[in-house]
Amino acid sequence: MFSRPSFIDDDAIARAVADHWLPAITGVEHLPWGFGAHHWRARGAGGEALFVTLDQLAPRHTAESLEAAYAGAAALAAAGLAVVCAPLPAASGRFTVGVGPGVLSVTPWLDGRSPTEAEAREPRHLAEVVAALAALHQTAPPEGLPRWRPRVGPGFADELRARTAAAWTSGPLAEEARAAIAARGAAIGRWTARYLELGDVARSRQDSWVPTHGEPHHANQVVVAGGLRLVDWESLALAPRERDYASLLGTAAGAALAPDPAMVELFALDWRLSEIAEYARWFAAPHTGNDDDHVALQGLHEELSDGP
Numbered sequence: 001m002f003s004r005p006s007f008i009d010d011d012a013i014a015r016a017v018a019d020h021w022l023p024a025i026t027g028v029e030h031l032p033w034g035f036g037a038h039h040w041r042a043r044g045a046g047g048e049a050l051f052v053t054l055d056q057l058a059p060r061h062t063a064e065s066l067e068a069a070y071a072g073a074a075a076l077a078a079a080g081l082a083v084v085c086a087p088l089p090a091a092s093g094r095f096t097v098g099v100g101p102g103v104l105s106v107t108p109w110l111d112g113r114s115p116t117e118a119e120a121r122e123p124r125h126l127a128e129v130v131a132a133l134a135a136l137h138q139t140a141p142p143e144g145l146p147r148w149r150p151r152v153g154p155g156f157a158d159e160l161r162a163r164t165a166a167a168w169t170s171g172p173l174a175e176e177a178r179a180a181i182a183a184r185g186a187a188i189g190r191w192t193a194r195y196l197e198l199g200d201v202a203r204s205r206q207d208s209w210v211p212t213h214g215e216p217h218h219a220n221q222v223v224v225a226g227g228l229r230l231v232d233w234e235s236l237a238l239a240p241r242e243r244d245y246a247s248l249l250g251t252a253a254g255a256a257l258a259p260d261p262a263m264v265e266l267f268a269l270d271w272r273l274s275e276i277a278e279y280a281r282w283f284a285a286p287h288t289g290n291d292d293d294h295v296a297l298q299g300l301h302e303e304l305s306d307g308p
Contacts, residue, residue, distance in 0.1 A: 002032045002035075002290075002291045002292050002295070003032070003290045003291060003292045004030055004038075005038050005054070007100055007101060008054070008099065008100045010028050010029075010030060010040070012099065012100070013028050013040055013042075013052060013054070013099070013104070014027065014028045014042070016097055016099050016104050017042045017050065017052060017104070017106065019091075020090035020091050020092070020097050020104075021042075021050060021088060021090055021091070021106050022042055022044045022048070022050060022106075024044050024045035024046065025042055025043070025044055025045075026043050026044060026045055027042075027043055028040045028041065028042045028043075028052065029041045029043075034219065034232075035292070035295060037053050037054060037055050037056070037232075037234070038053070038054040039051065039052060039053055039054075040052040040054075041109065042106070048109075049109035050088070050106045050107070050108065050109055051106060051107045051108070051109050051110070051231075052104065052105075052106050053104070053105050053106070053107075053232075053234075054099065054102045054103070054104055055102050055103055055105070055234055056101055056102040057101060057102055057103070059277075059281070060151075060274075060278070061234065063096065063098060063103055065146050066096050066103050066105075066234055067094060067095060067096045067103070068144050068145065068146050069145075069146055069233055069234050069235065069236040069237070070087040070095035070096055070105050070233060070234070070236075071087075071094075071095050071142070071144065072141075072142045072144065072145045072146070072211070072233075072236050073086050073087060073233035073236055074086045074087055074089070074095060075142035075143075076136070076139055076142060076211065079139060079140070079142075081135060081136060081139055082226070082227070083132040083135060083136065083227075083228055083229060083230050084136075084229070084230060084233070085107050085108070085110060085222065085229040085230065085231045085233075086107065086233075087105045087106065087107050087233070088106050088107060088108065107231065110222045110224050110229060110231070111224060111225070112222045112223050112224035112225070112229070113222065113223060114218060114219055114220075114221055114222055114223075115218050115221060115223060116218065117218055119218070120217075120218035120221065120247065121251060123252070123253070125223075125228075126248065126251055126252075126253040127253060128227065128228045129216065129221065129228065129247070129248065129253075130248065130253045130256075130257065132216075132228050132230065133213070133216060133241075133244050133245075136210075136211055136212070136213065136230075136244075137210040137211065137212070137241045137244070138210070139211055141210070141211045141238055142211075145211060145236065145237065145238050146236065146237040146238070147206075147209070147237060147238045147239070148202075148209070148212070148237045148238065148239035148240075148243065150195065150196060150199040150270070151270060151273065151274040151277070152192060152195070152273045152274065152277055153196075154192070154193075154196055156188070156192045156273065156277065157185060157188045157189035157192050158189075160181055160185065160188060160276075160280060161182070161185050163280065163284065164178045164179075164181050164182040164185075164280075165182075168283065168284055170283065170284055170285055170286050170287065171283065171285075171286055171287035171288060171289060171293070172287075172288070172289040172293075173283055173287065173289055173293055173294070173297050174283045174284065174287070176297065177279065177280070177282075177283035177297060177300055178283065178284075180300060180301060180304055181276065181279075181280055181300070181304065183304075184304045187304075188273075188276065191269055191272065191273060192273060194265070194269060195266065195269040195270065195273055198262055198263070198265060198266035198269070199266060201262060201266075202239075202240050202263060202266055205240070206238075208240070209238040209239055209240060210238065210239070210240075210241050211236065211237075211238060212236070212237060212238070212239045212240075212241065212243040212244045213230055213233065213235065213236060213244055214235025214236060214237060214239075214243060214244070215232065215235050216230055216244050216247060217246065217247045218247065220232045240260070240263045240266070240267075241259075241263075242259045242260055242263035242264050242266070242267055243263075243267045243270075245257060245259050245264060245267075246267065246268070246271065249264065272303050272306065275299060275300070275303045276300065276303050276304065279296055279297075279299060279300040279303070282296050283296070283297070283300075
C-alpha cells in the first residue's frame with residue numbers, strides 16, 4: 001500500500017520482527033509499495049535485511065489460509081523450485097505471526113528489481129516466466145495447500161443492489177463508487193452467473209489441478225542475478241493452470257500454452273468480481289480520499305467498464 005497503516009506503527013512491527021525473526025534488529029522502514037498489503041524493510045546489526053509483509057485478514061484471508069499458503073511456498077522452495085522467494089520460518093517454526101488485524105511474514109531481501117509492464121512483455125522475459133510457471137505447475141503439491149474456490153456466491157449481484165440502493169456517506173469518494181457499482185448491476189449479475197457456471201466446470205476437473213501462484217504479474221516478479229523470482233505467495237492454491245496465465249494472454253508465449261478458453265474466462269471473472277467486491281467494501285467503509293483510495297477508485301472503474 002502507498003499509505004502507512006493507521007492501525008499499527010513501525011515500532012510494533014519492529015518488535016514483532018525482533019521477537020520472531022531478527023533479534024538484533026536495528027530498525028524498520030515503511031515501503032510505499034504494492035497494493036493490498038503493507039510492507040517494510042527490516043535491518044539487522046549484521047547488515048542483513050528482511051522484506052516484511054503485513055497481510056490483513058477477512059474477507060479474503062484467514063490466519064489459517066495464509067499460514068497454509070506461506071508454508072506451501074516454503075515447501076515448494078525446499079523441493080528445489082528456485083523461482084520461489086520463500087517465506088522464512090519464525091522462531092516458532094510457523095511462517096506467520098498474528099499482529100493486530102493481520103498476520104506478519106518475512107522473506108529475504110532480494111537484490112534486484114521488478115520489470116516494468118513493457119519489460120515484462122518482452123519475448124526473452126516472457127519465456128523465463130513461462131518456464132517458471134511450467135516448473136511450478138509440474139511440481140508435486142505440498143500437503144495442506146489451499147484449494148481455489150469461488151470468491152463470490154450466487155447472491156452477490158443482489159447483495160450489491162441492496163447495498164447501493166441508498167447514498168453512501170462514508171468518505172469523499174463513496175458516492176462516486178456507489179453510483180458506478182449501481183449503474184452496472186445488470187452486468188454484475190450476468191458476470192456472476194457465468195462465473196459460477198464455469199466454477200462448477202473447474203471443480204469437476206479437480207484431479208488435474210496444479211499449484212498456482214495466483215498473481216504472477218510483473219509487480220510480483222523480481223529479476224536478480226540468478227534469474228527470475230516470484231514473490232507474494234499469499235494466493236498460492238491448487239487450481240487450474242490457467243489461473244496463472246493472465247499476464248501471458250495476448251502474447252506469442254501465451255498462445256503456445258494452448259490454454260482452455262473456459263478456464264481463461266473463469267479466472268478473468270474471478271479477478272473482476274473479487275476486485276468489485278473488495279472495492280465495494282472499501283468505499284462503503286470510512287475513508288479519507290488518500291492516494292490508496294484514489295488508486296482503488298480507478299481500479300473499480302476499470303473493472304466495471306470491461307465487458308458488456
